[in-house]
Amino acid sequence: DSGVTQTPKHLITATGQRVTLRCSPRSGDLSVYWYQQSLDQGLQFLIHYYNGEERAKGNILERFSAQQFPDLHSELNLSSLELGDSALYFCASSAPERGRDTGELFFGEGSRLTVL
Amino acid sequence: AQTVTQSQPEMSVQEAETVTLSCTYDTSESDYYLFWYKQPPSRQMILVIRQEAYKQQNATENRFSVNFQKAAKSFSLKISDSQLGDAAMYFCAYRTMLPTQGGSEKLVFGKGTKLTVNP
Numbered sequence: 001d002s003g004v005t006q007t008p009k010h011l012i013t014a015t016g017q018r019v020t021l022r023c024s025p026r027s028g029d030l031s032v033y034w035y036q037q038s039l040d041q042g043l044q045f046l047i048h049y050y051n052g053e054e055r056a057k058g059n060i061l062e063r064f065s066a067q068q069f070p071d072l073h074s075e076l077n078l079s080s081l082e083l084g085d086s087a088l089y090f091c092a093s094s095a096p097e098r099g100r101d102t103g104e105l106f107f108g109e110g111s112r113l114t115v116l
Numbered sequence: 117a118q119t120v121t122q123s124q125p126e127m128s129v130q131e132a133e134t135v136t137l138s139c140t141y142d143t144s145e146s147d148y149y150l151f152w153y154k155q156p157p158s159r160q161m162i163l164v165i166r167q168e169a170y171k172q173q174n175a176t177e178n179r180f181s182v183n184f185q186k187a188a189k190s191f192s193l194k195i196s197d198s199q200l201g202d203a204a205m206y207f208c209a210y211r212t213m214l215p216t217q218g219g220s221e222k223l224v225f226g227k228g229t230k231l232t233v234n235p
Binding site: 102 | 222
């Protein structure tokens with residue numbers, strides 16, 4: 001158990017709809033990262049939040065948005081869904097502050113999104 | 117920007133034998149981390165091994181070891197005494213150690229190598 005919790009684990013929806021994926025990081029971790037993994041593909045970086053502020057943005061579509069709340073949990077919002085958005089969405093957390101950084105990112109089990 | 121390349125989309129090994137997975141990366145930084153993550157059919161991302169670039173000694177975790185060649189920007193994973201449970205996708209990943217102010221410690225992944233273990 002990595003200590004990172006993602007909900008829901010599975011989600012099936014239709015094209016054009018909007019969904020929200022939720023992530024609770026490990027206790028005390030200030031950084032949250034979102035990755036997308038399409039079928040038989042590698043992990044594509046979407047976005048990184050640190051203590052509520054956006055730190056980096058990767059290949060994230062304009063239809064996607066994210067935020068990190070004061071309690072450090074994060075949500076990834078996907079709107080106007082298309083068939084190609086079907087993927088496994090991972091959340092990861094880390095503690096990059098001095099003294100707590102082991103370099104590792106701790107991954108949740110992922111949210112599998114299927115768009116029909 | 118940093119890039120990670122895994123040139124072997126698929127590899128196979130006989131149970132109890134040794135296999136080496138290749139990874140190269142490109143960076144202009146001197147301080148960074150390198151990782152191998154394993155993704156079994158359950159799709160969970162599991163850390164296999166970590167290497168700090170400033171350490172000359174190659175990291176080892178039980179049957180897993182790396183050959184880290186900093187000058188060549190190469191980071192291969194050796195799995196000894198392969199077991200059926202080692203069958204998985206293996207991802208090589210890079211992370212900066214000291215990001216610039218306001219920078220990101222995100223992981224940059226290679227495309228992965230699918231390892232099959234034959235009984």
